[in-house]
Amino acid sequence: MTFKNFSDCGKWRVYGSENPKILIAGHSHTFAHYMALFKYPQFQENFGVITFSDFDNRTIIDSDYWDYVVEISKGKKIVISWNGNQHNLHFLLTPQATFNVYGLENGFKLPATSISRVKALFNPTFYELELILSRFLDRTELCVLGTPSPKRKKLMEKLINNDISIYEIASGLGIDSDEIEISSDQIRMFMWKITQELTADVARKMGCHFLEVPWEALDQDGMLLERYSSEDLTHANPDYAKIMYEKIIDFYGSING
Numbered sequence: 107m108t109f110k111n112f113s114d115c116g117k118w119r120v121y122g123s124e125n126p127k128i129l130i131a132g133h134s135h136t137f138a139h140y141m142a143l144f145k146y147p148q149f150q151e152n153f154g155v156i157t158f159s160d161f162d163n164r165t166i167i168d169s170d171y172w173d174y175v176v177e178i179s180k181g182k183k184i185v186i187s188w189n190g191n192q193h194n195l196h197f198l199l200t201p202q203a204t205f206n207v208y209g210l211e212n213g214f215k216l217p218a219t220s221i222s223r224v225k226a227l228f229n230p231t232f233y234e235l236e237l238i239l240s241r242f243l244d245r246t247e248l249c250v251l252g253t254p255s256p257k258r259k260k261l262m263e264k265l266i267n268n269d270i271s272i273y274e275i276a277s278g279l280g281i282d283s284d285e286i287e288i289s290s291d292q293i294r295m296f297m298w299k300i301t302q303e304l305t306a307d308v309a310r311k312m313g314c315h316f317l318e319v320p321w322e323a324l325d326q327d328g329m330l331l332e333r334y335s336s337e338d339l340t341h342a343n344p345d346y347a348k349i350m351y352e353k354i355i356d357f358y359g360s361i362n363g
Contacts, residue, residue, distance in 0.1 A: 116159055116160075117158065117159060117160075117165055117170065117171070118156060118157070118158065118159055118171060118174055119156075119157065119158070119159035120154040120155070120156050120178070121140055121143055121154065121155045121157065122143050122149070122150045122153045122154040122155055123150055123151055123152060123153060123154050126152060126153055126154030126182065127152045127153075127182060127183060128152055128153050128154070128182065128183045128184075128185060128354065128358065129153075129154050129155075129156060129175070129178070129179055129182050129183070129184050129185065130153060130154070130155045130156065130185045130186075130187065130354075131155075131156040131171075131172075131175045131179075131184065131185070131186055131187070132167070132186050132187030132188055132189075132251075133167055133187060133188065133189050133190060133191075134190075134191070134341065135187045135190045135251075135253050135254060135341060135342070136155055136156075136157055136187050137157065137341065138336065138341060138342045138343055138344055138346055138347040138350075139153075139155045139187075139347045139350065139351070140155045140157050141343070141344040141347065142344035142345075142347035142348050142351065143155060144344075145344045145345075145348075146344070146348050146351070149348075149351045152355075153351065156171075156174070156175055156178075172238055172241065176241050176242060179242065183247050183248075183249075183358055184242065184247075184248050184249070185248075185249045185250075185251060185317075185354055186238070186239075186248070186249070186250050186251065187250075187251045187253060188231075188235050188238075188250060188251075188253070188305060189231050189235075189253070189301075190253025190254065190301070191253075191340055192228045192231055192297075192301050193228075193256075193294060193297035193298045193300070193301050194256075194275070194294075194339075194340050196227060196297070197289055197293055197294060197297045198272070198275055198288065198289060198294065198339070198340075199272070199275060199276055199281055199286060199287060199288065199289055200287045200288070200289045200290075221300065224297065224300055225300060225304060228300065228301060228304055229304070232304050232305070232307075232308050235250075235305070235308050236308055236311070236312060239308070239309070239312040239314060240312065245312060245313045245314045246313065247315075247358070248314040248315065249309075249314065249315045249316070249317050249354065249357060249358075250305060250306075250308070250309040250314050250315070250316050250317070251316075251317050251350065252302050252305065252306075252316065252317060252318040252319040253301070253302070253305070253319070254319060254323070254330050254334075254340075254341065254342040254346060255295070255298055255319055255323075255324055255328055255329055255330050256291065256294040256295055256298050256329055256330065256340075257329065257330050257332075257335055257339070257340075258291060258325075258329055258330075258332070259288050259289075259290065259291050261332050261335060262288045262339050263288060265335075265337060265338060265339055266286075266288070266339065268337050268338055268339075269338040269339040269340075271338075271339070272286060272339060273286075291327070291329060295327065295328060295329060299328075302318065302319075306318070315357070317350075317353060317354065317357055320346075320349045320350065320353055322349055323342070323346050323349055330342060330346075333345065334346035334349075
C-alpha cells in the first residue's frame with residue numbers, strides 16, 4: 107500500500123491513494139478505516155486515511171493534525187469521524203451512585219435529570235467540532251460520520267481483558283478496579299443516541315452532511331453486531347469500515363448526480 111508523508115514533524119501520514127479523491131480524518135474510530143485499506147485494497151484507489159505515521163508512538167489528535175487536514179483537503183472530498191466515545195467516557199461503567207434521565211426507564215425511584223443536562227455534559231466536544239468544521243471554507247461536500255453504536259454487555263464482558271483503557275475510565279469515575287461493571291445496554295444506547303443527535307445537529311448547522319451508522323451493522327435494538335466488533339470495548343472492525351466505505355461512495359454519488 108502506498109502512502110504519502112505530509113507532516114513536517116512526521117507525526118501524520120495519508121494511507122491509501124497517493125492522490126485520494128476522498129480523505130477520511132478524525133479520532134480513533136478511523137483506525138477501522140485504516141485497517142480496512144489492507145483487508146479490502148479496492149478502496150485504496152480513491153480513499154486516503156489521515157492518521158499516525160508511527161502507531162508505536164501515537165499522540166493526541168491536536169490542532170497540528172487539523173492544520174494539515176485542512177491544508178491537504180483543498181480540492182478533495184473530506185469525511186470526518188468525530189470523537190464517538192463521549193458516552194463511554196461518562197457512562198461505560200456503572201457508578202456507585204445511580205440515576206435516571208427523563209426518557210430513560212432506569213428505575214422510577216432513582217433521582218432523575220433532564221436530557222438537556224446530559225447534552226450539556228457532552229457539549230464541549232461539540233463546540234470543538236464546530237470550530238474544526240468552520241476551518242473548511244467549502245463545506246458543501248464535507249461529510250461527518252456517525253460513530254459505531256455500543257456493543258452488547260455480554261460481548262463486552264468477554265472483551266474486557268483486552269482493553270486496559272477501562273481502568274483509566276474507572277479511575278476517572280472513582281471506581282475501584284475490583285468494582286468495575288459495564289453499565290446496561292439500555293443506558294449506553296440512550297447516551298450514544300444523544301451523541302449522534304448532537305453530531306448530526308452540528309454538521310447540519312455548519313452546512314455539512316451527516317452520514318449515520320449503517321443499519322446492516324446493527325442488531326434489532328440498534329447495537330453493534332458482534333461480527334463488526336473489534337477486540338476492544340468500543341471500536342468497530344475493518345468489516346464495519348467496508349460498509350462505511352461503500353456508504354460513502356454511494357453518498358457522494360448521490361449528491362454529485
